[in-house]
Amino acid sequence: MNKLKLIIQREFLAKVRNRTFIIMTFLSPILMIGMIALVTLLTKSSIEKKSMVAFVDESGLFSGDDFNKDKSISFENLSDIGLEKAKIIVDESSHEGLLYIPSYDKIEDIASNIQFFSEDSPSMITISTLESLIDKKLETEKMKLLEIDLVKLEASRVDVNIKMSNFSGVKSSKLINGLKIGIGMGAGYLIMMFILIYGAMVMRSVIEEKTSRIIEVIISSVKPFQLMLGKIFGTALAGLTQFITWGLLMLVIFIGSSYFFGVDLHSGDMAVQPLSVQQMGTDQMDQIAQNETQAIFDELMQLPLISTFVYFILYFVLGYLLYSSLYAAIGAAVDNETDTQQFMLPIMLPLMLGVYIGFATVINDPHGTIATVFSIVPFTSPIVMLMRIPFGVPMWQILTSLLLLLMSFLAVVWVAAKIYRVGILMYGKKINYKELIKWVRY
Secondary structure (H helix, E strand, O other), rough: OHHHHHHHHHHHHHOOOOOHHHHHHHHHHHHHHHHHHHHHHHHHHHHHOEEEEEEEEEOOHHHOOOOOOOOOEEEEEEEEHHHHHHHHHHOOOOOOEEEEOOOOHHHHHHHOOEEHHHHOOOOOHHHHHHHHHHHHHHHHHHHHHOOOOOHHHHHOOOOOOOOOEOOOOOEEEEHHHHHHHHHHHHHHHHHHHOOOOOOEEHHHHHHHHHHHHHHHHHHHOOHHHHHHHHHHHHHHHHHHHHHHHHHHHHHHHHHHHHHHHHOOOOOOOOOOOOOOOOHHHHHHHHHHHHHHHHHHHHHHHHOOHHHHHHHHHHHHHHHHHHHHHHHHEEEEEEHHHHHHHHHHHHHHHHHHHHHHHHHHHOOOOOOOOOHHHHHHOOHHHHHHHHHHHHHHHHHHHHHHHHHHHHHHHHHHHHHHHHHHHHOOOOOOOOOHHHHHHHHHHH
């Protein structure tokens, strides 16, 4: 046991004292936040970018007011000069394109013969916006022809806003479902990344020691099984240390940003009053934006964050131990990283399947049969169950999943130890699956 402790300590210190490890531990949260801020900024600038479109209307149905309803596109009316001259002007200008509305007797004919001329392919947002504006205008004209009372039609519209609560009377909102999806997906994605990064780290460590022949000296003092477990646990502790550091840094940034933007984390009351666009001034818009931010914080505080974090640690540890045992076995079986490719697919497939099931099924039906089964199957449960937990999972399913995951880890580590014991001293031999099965039977 003392030897195992020494191996774990050696692996842990070797990882956390590495300069790259230290830099990335403190730099990664800053890079992540910077990347999110950059994407947000680029998206905002893209949305705020205003394009210019000219139009020639031969139908006489459209006026400038019909097009000015959208603020993302400016329109220039060239109907007076005709289509051919308008094409020349637009081609030599910075307009995004020219919209041509022909003249026909029937509205259906107009709708099917509208054209858009441009030198380059127009953006989908521009075409979608134009279709929406024209569609509404032609619908209105069609209803006039059918003598439908537009005033009564408009008055008959009803906006439905379903208020959600559980049978105990506790209210919830649509926002909290989005937060649950975000937390579940984030936790599942994180655990997959941790398995890939730190599992590969264990595998590379084994290959390096094997190729440098240091392993021959080490196993003269310790058993191969102890060495494998020491590497796995030491790297897991280094990964947990890095994860906790990231969590603390993100928490500090989270609290700092909340005070910077003036969000009260202790307030649970919101009083967002509906206002029309015409009634809103700059201060009111700022107030609504602040209230919306406050709503996100309040909804976030209602989630079971502590239990989710505890389950995350449990599934992270067990999932990592399960997969890193296989990584260690592969590292012992090959002589270099190039030879590992043929053994990586069986490890990658369950991880990819877990992510696919999580994104495709858990979001739409977190308590469905597929999501429930794959959240209990050991090789996919670390990802799928973490995506389900924010939506509320019966305790028996969580305990069954954890028990099966633990039993699978013990079974896999037994098989991996067999491969590790033989492969750690095997040099210069190309290994295949048939050979690995022989090693397990030794």
